[in-house]
Amino acid sequence: MKLVYVWIENYDQLIKQQGFNFGSEYIFTYDQKKKILYKEKNPIYIQNFFKLEGKANSIKQVTAIVGRNGAGKTTLLxxxxxxxxDLFKFKDSVYFEILMDSNGDLYMYQNLMPEVSTDxxxxxxxxxxxxxxxxxxxxxTVLDRRQYERLQREKNMSTNYLLKTEHNFESEKVKRDLNFIQSIELSKSQLMDKIPIPSAVEVRPVELYELDSEVIESFTYEEKIAQGMLLGYLKKKKANETISSDELLLVNKFLDYAIRSEKRPLEKLDGIQEIELPKKPHFSLEHYITSFKRIKQFIKYIQKYTDKGYFHIDYYRNVMVIDKHILMKSFISKYMNFTKGQYSGVYFHWANxxxxxxxxxxxxxxxFNSISRNEKSAPIMMMIIDELENNLHPQWQKGILKELISFFSEFYPNLQIQLVITSHSPFLLSDLPGYSTILLNKKDGAIIHNEQNEIIKSTFAGNIHTILKDSFFLEDGLxxxxxxxxxxxxxxxxxxxDRNQKMEVDEISKMIQIIxxxxxxxxxxxxxxxHLQLNLHDEISQLKQKIAKLEAQQGGQFDD
Structure with missing residues (x-):
């Protein structure tokens, strides 16, 4: 079912007594005094408006929530x-919803609301x-200080949440990208021409702040990778505790073992048994040695594939470049296997x-990586995207909604999607009919919704300047x-x-020219x-006055 209307009597003292239509074939109005919900046909509603020619009709409804910063977009989301x-999050909030199934039948859910009358x-x-x-x-894709906890029936793809829950965000990100790229390449998707496809990934060791910079400079690329992974392992083990000098000594002993052709087993190296480690579970020398041996295998894997020419190390830039998608995926899988996905030692970055x-x-x-292509979790999925245009050039903002609709239609033809987005982009709004837009503003600190705003009917294919002024509440022009x-x-x-101030006049003229x-x-x-002409007339008048005055003084000796 898709959500077509919600009345919020009170949500956490942030939204009070506000109704929101989400762009369906009906317009709903709630009379608070009579406690009656009214419904009327939306006279300009267009059936299957978001269906692209030759594509499945996956997108059932799109709603954009817009308004100036602080107007309440994130709160409504x-x-x-x-x-x-989430079944339990809203036990104390007062609201009711109207939902519609695929047959057009309407259903109501009330949460602590007095009885609402409707027929x-x-x-x-x-x-x-x-x-x-x-x-x-x-x-x-916004990175901010908000925390996004896991909800019961939500697939959370926010940057904040992924950073919080993934052990190695960078490697997981590249792996997600590769999964998607391989899928659109195999299916020969039209998205290949619309979405940037990277040609190479760069692998860079993490910064080694614990060590002297001169010592770091003497390390080879492989040593820096090993050192970074070792310190990443220690930091994961130690959490917020400081890494001891004995533990750093253990790391240096390992470098002899892993990099510098030391033949003896790690546990047999001189002085290693005398190193004092914290007396805590999983902090024993044996635990360290097991993990260090895995790191040594990973370094040998890098050296082997570099020698074969599959990986290319740029020692000057301190990066390793992998330029084949299948090798990128293999490398990341090996890396995640050796680290058990629990700590980081390298940064991944798309090269181009x-x-x-x-x-x-x-x-x-x-x-693509969060929603199964055979998704059956619910009759409809509400896909909420906060600030869809974030970091996108205006040219891409113009096309992002169309590509999203095409993407869902191609990869999820059997899933019904209700798309809700927030945006500051007039290009996105120009792709939507006015009835698919919710305008938020604030008055006396309260979030208000301009339900009766007639201006929003002109958003679709509208003038960008008009949309900016009217739909984003820009004051005093653009x-x-x-x-x-x-x-x-x-x-x-x-x-x-003054016309005689030539330099000032020239500067003014230049300023006018660049407007x-x-x-x-x-x-x-x-x-x-x-103004300059008036200046000239004033000068002529002043000169004439001076001449007349002089003539009077000299008894009329000067002629005109």
Missing amino acids: QFLRYASS FVSLKLNRKKRFTLSSVGYLS LSTGEETMLDIFARI MGEFAKEKVNALYREIITV GEPVIRVKLQQLLDE
């Missing part, structure tokens, strides 16, 4: 996540039934992708504040400058020309 995926609901759902009707996917390109690839890869200040100062200079808005540029130039 949090409500939707909890309300659709069009087929069934009122209990709590347990409500939470079996949908699941939630949550994706955000910008931040925006990585973000574009990562959005699709996260979804010019940057710095530019506005400079133009106002320029105006003041124009009306006060991009033609109406403002022409008006200011006209103002300058008129």
